[in-house]
Amino acid sequence: MIQIDHIISCIDGLHARPAAELANIASEYAIEVYINKDGKIANIKNITEVVGLCAKYGQKISILINGDNEKKSLKTIKKYIEEKL
Secondary structure (H helix, E strand, O other): OEEEEEEOOOOOOOOHHHHHHHHHHHHOOOEEEEEEEOOEEEEOOOHHHHHHOOOOOOOEEEEEEEEOOHHHHHHHHHHHHHHHO
């Protein structure tokens, strides 16, 4: 399992559009991906769960990646998070 910690730098926070884009990225790989915010965990492939975290600007989230392609998917997911969130 790989974990990425990130402080949200997007003024709009983690809303529906980036949640959908993250779900699409994660769906390309045979992995499980979760977001943890303040102890609440959401499956990144479930947009409703991700938006329900209400992750706002300046808040810390952790991305947890598990599966056979975790190292390969890490690069793509990390790049998206750093550029868009």
